[in-house]
Amino acid sequence: MVSRVQAVRAAARMTMKIFFADPQWIIPAIIAPFIFTLVALLLFRNETGPLLLYAVLGGGLMGMWGTTVYGSGTSITFDRFNGTMEATLAAPVPLMWIIGGRVAWNTFIGVINGGIILVIGTLWFRTGISIANPLAFTFATVVTYVSLSSFGLMLATVYVLTRQGGFIMNSLEVPVYIATGTMFPVALLPLATQPVAFILGPTWGIEAIRKAAIAGYTGLATSYWTDIGILAIETAAYFAISFYLFGRVERLAKRNGTLEEY
Amino acid sequence: MQEAGEGSSAVDVKDLRREYVTRSFLKKTTKVTAALDGISLRVARGELFGLIGPNGAGKTTTIKILTTLLSPTSGSAKILDLDINKDMYEIRRRIGIVFGGERGLYNRVTAVENLKYFADLYGVPPSEITGRVKKMIEMVGLEGRENERVEKYSRGMKQRLHIAKALIHDPELVFLDEPTIGLDPGGARDIRNMVRGMKKDGKSIFLTTHNMFEADELCDRVAVISRGKIVALDTPAGLKKSAKDISVIELQTYGADANFVQRIEKIGGVTRVVADLDSERQSIRVQTEFPTEVLPTIVGLAGDVNIIDKSIREPTLEDAYLRLVEE
Amino acid sequence: MDTSTSLRRRVSMAVQVFTSSIGFGRKGTVIWDSPEMIAMQVFLLPLFQISFFAVLAQYLDYSGSAVQYIVVGNALQAMSYSAVFAVANITSTDKWQGTLETLMVTPANRMALFVGRAVFQSGLSALIALGGLFYASELFGVSFAHADVVGVLLVVLVTSVTMMCFGLLISSVGLFLRTAMILANIFLFLTMLVSGVNFPLSTLPGWAQPVGYAIPMTYGTSAIRLAISGASLGGIGSLVADEVLVGAVAIMLGYLTMVGFERLARKTGRFEEY
Numbered sequence: 001m002v003s004r005v006q007a008v009r010a011a012a013r014m015t016m017k018i019f020f021a022d023p024q025w026i027i028p029a030i031i032a033p034f035i036f037t038l039v040a041l042l043l044f045r046n047e048t049g050p051l052l053l054y055a056v057l058g059g060g061l062m063g064m065w066g067t068t069v070y071g072s073g074t075s076i077t078f079d080r081f082n083g084t085m086e087a088t089l090a091a092p093v094p095l096m097w098i099i100g101g102r103v104a105w106n107t108f109i110g111v112i113n114g115g116i117i118l119v120i121g122t123l124w125f126r127t128g129i130s131i132a133n134p135l136a137f138t139f140a141t142v143v144t145y146v147s148l149s150s151f152g153l154m155l156a157t158v159y160v161l162t163r164q165g166g167f168i169m170n171s172l173e174v175p176v177y178i179a180t181g182t183m184f185p186v187a188l189l190p191l192a193t194q195p196v197a198f199i200l201g202p203t204w205g206i207e208a209i210r211k212a213a214i215a216g217y218t219g220l221a222t223s224y225w226t227d228i229g230i231l232a233i234e235t236a237a238y239f240a241i242s243f244y245l246f247g248r249v250e251r252l253a254k255r256n257g258t259l260e261e262y
Numbered sequence: 263m264q265e266a267g268e269g270s271s272a273v274d275v276k277d278l279r280r281e282y283v284t285r286s287f288l289k290k291t292t293k294v295t296a297a298l299d300g301i302s303l304r305v306a307r308g309e310l311f312g313l314i315g316p317n318g319a320g321k322t323t324t325i326k327i328l329t330t331l332l333s334p335t336s337g338s339a340k341i342l343d344l345d346i347n348k349d350m351y352e353i354r355r356r357i358g359i360v361f362g363g364e365r366g367l368y369n370r371v372t373a374v375e376n377l378k379y380f381a382d383l384y385g386v387p388p389s390e391i392t393g394r395v396k397k398m399i400e401m402v403g404l405e406g407r408e409n410e411r412v413e414k415y416s417r418g419m420k421q422r423l424h425i426a427k428a429l430i431h432d433p434e435l436v437f438l439d440e441p442t443i444g445l446d447p448g449g450a451r452d453i454r455n456m457v458r459g460m461k462k463d464g465k466s467i468f469l470t471t472h473n474m475f476e477a478d479e480l481c482d483r484v485a486v487i488s489r490g491k492i493v494a495l496d497t498p499a500g501l502k503k504s505a506k507d508i509s510v511i512e513l514q515t516y517g518a519d520a521n522f523v524q525r526i527e528k529i530g531g532v533t534r535v536v537a538d539l540d541s542e543r544q545s546i547r548v549q550t551e552f553p554t555e556v557l558p559t560i561v562g563l564a565g566d567v568n569i570i571d572k573s574i575r576e577p578t579l580e581d582a583y584l585r586l587v588e589e
Numbered sequence: 590m591d592t593s594t595s596l597r598r599r600v601s602m603a604v605q606v607f608t609s610s611i612g613f614g615r616k617g618t619v620i621w622d623s624p625e626m627i628a629m630q631v632f633l634l635p636l637f638q639i640s641f642f643a644v645l646a647q648y649l650d651y652s653g654s655a656v657q658y659i660v661v662g663n664a665l666q667a668m669s670y671s672a673v674f675a676v677a678n679i680t681s682t683d684k685w686q687g688t689l690e691t692l693m694v695t696p697a698n699r700m701a702l703f704v705g706r707a708v709f710q711s712g713l714s715a716l717i718a719l720g721g722l723f724y725a726s727e728l729f730g731v732s733f734a735h736a737d738v739v740g741v742l743l744v745v746l747v748t749s750v751t752m753m754c755f756g757l758l759i760s761s762v763g764l765f766l767r768t769a770m771i772l773a774n775i776f777l778f779l780t781m782l783v784s785g786v787n788f789p790l791s792t793l794p795g796w797a798q799p800v801g802y803a804i805p806m807t808y809g810t811s812a813i814r815l816a817i818s819g820a821s822l823g824g825i826g827s828l829v830a831d832e833v834l835v836g837a838v839a840i841m842l843g844y845l846t847m848v849g850f851e852r853l854a855r856k857t858g859r860f861e862e863y
Contacts, residue, residue: 010382083365
């Protein structure tokens with residue numbers, strides 16, 4: 001167990017170093033959701049009041065989410081392009097922990113990205129950040145961060161298995177913006193698509209964040225703690241699924257003998 | 263074939279097979295090719311074992327299976343008495359791997375950062391990492407350059423860093439996959455000296471190579487693999503002895519042509535002729551069981567061809583190897 | 590060898606490079622080429638993008654015509670992923686694979702090589718835009734009753750080609766940079782911001798407007814809205830002409846950038862380090 005924690009830490013640290021030494025791997029993961037979010041926020045330019053805070057908070061989550069989606073792919077593709085996939089796979093630690101460390105850092109960058117969008121959004125719209133309950137807001141953000149990391153970890157397995165992972169992930173970015181109610185209530189969507197919203201962590205994350213930040217916000221008919229509770233349960237499920245998928249990925253890679261030439 | 267002694271072994275492989283199934287999706291056909299066709303071998307602890315064979319013979323497949331990167335289709339393999347299917351992570355902790363070629367290092371960060379990272383991944387206690395890294399840097403002679411980005415390194419320096427990386431967690435068994443490929447003679451010699459150093463430190467070593475001189479010089483025993491099968495397994499001396507029936511006549515000539523080579527090939531008792539006719543001065547190597555009888559016959563055939571030098575020598579490992587893999 | 594055969598030979602060689610690059614641009618450098626991936630791009634990409642912005646506009650009580658403005662703009666812009674991002678990535682892929690140097694030592698006609706490899710992506714991008722327009726009509730109530738079909742098709746085709754030219758320019762600039770992917774990303778989304786996709790250029794700050802006029806998409810979004818509302822070919826002609834002009838400038842700049850890079854690389858002996 002100690003060695004696994006050590007591996008997570010080492011992987012996160014290495015990812016951080018590469019982030020500074022060779023930013024082209026993660027920068028696209030920041031820019032894409034950043035500009036996309038700005039475009040969405042521009043559509044709010046004629047609005048006033050709490051709806052603007054609603055929008056910039058949603059924008060922050062879009063930034064976090066977008067960076068996670070791209071970043072989880074980078075966590076793996078980087079090794080493939082760098083020729084270190086074999087060395088990573090040969091380490092005496094299950095792959096999940098190494099990738100976990102990388103995803104943790106990349107998602108952290110997503111939080112920073114979300115924060116920047118939040119600040120730019122509030123400056124732009126001159127709403128000012130007045131958070132109703134700062135403590136609950138911070139807590140909800142941290143839980144959302146952990147939840148996004150677990151989700152990113154799960155997505156990363158797709159990249160190990162196929163080099164079309166990058167494309168699949170890019171296609172997932174916008175649907176999740178739609179399905180999780182980042183910019184408009186889930187209730188506006190066709191009924192059939194709504195269950196998707198409820199199994200996605202970001203839906204509950206943004207609910208809790210908005211309830212903590214906007215006084216009098218109701219949104220879904222759940223309480224702040226119900227949102228946090230559901231988010232926690234889903235996060236645990238994402239970790240469990242990741243654990244299972246990484247086990248499969250490692251077995252599959254061994255059986256097919258295709259480590260680098262997908 | 264000579265066997266390693268009984269008792270605890272570094273590598274113990276029995277009847278290992280590995281098949282690749284390639285499916286053509288459109289044509290709905292499947293094709294099975296055996297990369298390894300039932301190989302068995304044992305490497306004793308502390309032994310320096312070499313696996314030699316032509317490209318595509320199964321060397322890399324063997325190393326991948328033994329380092330737990332690839333599952334065999336059937337057969338069993340034990341590394342340090344641990345089963346490759348059951349004790350994967352324990353095996354990985356106790357072995358080091360040097361992959362051939364340039365791949366496998368993070369180019370955008372420094373040597374020290376690479377080593378620290380892999381030390382963490384291999385579970386070296388955090389308090390010991392700095393010391394280990396320093397020791398490895400010294401051992402492979404990268405002092406003074408250790409804080410430069412790896413992308414600035416020459417091929418030889420990268421390979422030394424590979425060795426340092428493989429030894430960072432002080433493994434008991436080290437796999438080296440063609441460690442000197444693409445290196446200049448000086449760089450290759452440095453690597454060979456490091457491999458000798460590992461053996462002196464009591465490590466078991468499993469090495470693949472194309473270089474017969476290297477195998478002869480370094481290895482305690484050598485297995486020759488060809489088309490997925492082990493075709494010989496012995497000490498280098500033993501392998502050469504097995505080729506004793508083929509001595510080699512070496513000729514240096516002026517004016518030799520393909521016609522002359524053909525005539526030599528027809529002489530009774532000649533098994534193989536290798537000729538380099540491209541330069542002004544040609545070199546011709548004739549393998550035969552009866553050099554003392556064949557040589558005068560060649561001289562008799564010479565005619566216009568001017569033989570300026572002729573000698574008979576004992577077979578080298580390369581002669582033995584070539585005969586084995588071409589049979 | 591007399592000059593006429595030499596010229597003919599040169600042309601036939603360039604044609605050979607061009608046609609083989611078309612196939613190779615699909616296989617060797619772009620990895621999203623399986624039928625499923627192509628189907629995903631044509632059917633899902635525009636659907637998601639249009640849905641996001643259309644539902645958002647509806648939520649914000651935009652008028653029906655404002656929502657349709659957004660729907661049509663995104664239907665056309667959705668092609669950028671293929672025409673700009675994927676095309677710009679051709680160079681990056683070469684760098685990663687280490688094939689850039691191998692390409693540069695060939696005697697192939699550079700223009701043929703350059704354009705040939707992007708043709709597949711350009712064609713795909715036209716299909717994506719058509720997919721977007723299909724959804725605009727079937728799901729988002731954009732009426733094509735008065736549309737000039739020939740004009741619509743012409744705008745889609747011209748935009749896919751000119752945006753490919755624009756993608757090639759970015760691809761060439763990317764030769765000099767380690768950060769080609771960053772550049773590709775910025776421009777992919779910049780078209781969403783400054784090309785009259787979701788809101789008219791006039792709503793942007795003054796400094797951002799010239800950027801819009803340097804991108805072919807800006808003319809494309811205006812022209813396609815006109816064509817859908819029934820403008821004749823003559824009515825959209827000047828916009829299309831401007832678009833072609835901007836695209837031609839982009840590809841010339843891109844070509845010169847590539848040739849310049851080759852010179853520089855030959856001088857310094859470094860191809861893959863940038």
